[in-house]
Amino acid sequence: MSTQPDTKFHRVYPDNHVDDQEPEVIDCTGYDDALKASAKHHIVIANKTFRGAPRENCIDMVRGGDAIIGPNDYTQAKPGVSTLTIKGGFDGLLLRGAFGTLEWGQYSNYDRWFKLPKSRRLNFEPTATGTVIVWHGEMPKHVPAGVKVKRINPLIVWAYFFFRSIQQTISPPK
16 A cells, blocks of 8 residues: 655555555644645554544544444544544545544545535444534435434534635635
């Protein structure tokens, strides 16, 4: 598997088929996101131990789909950081093991707020544990006992996405 260096990310996945299951300790400190996948399909990320404090997330995926995440160890990452952010109409995610906090359907700089597709097909292994915060995404159909799901009020989501879109227009990301 090839990866390209980036100052914002520990690893950016350049290939469409990602099989990243080698055990690894990842120091997240100093990165926006430790692992980043944009518009990638057929992704497996497992056996990682995340340490430190990323500015945003341990794993960030936008667009794309058909991913399996976990089991991974997020217990050494900074408390209060979203361990996973999956957004931009991501289509198909299976979570295995303890996953911390997932922000499902969060705002994406790649889409305008009024055209943003919903993230969909979120599934869990029966032993999965964690918290899912649903922004602009479909509610999961089958939720195991160890998973807590919170839905953000759609009016709040609309307002947040609208103002983020204006912010992006005024000062686009670098």
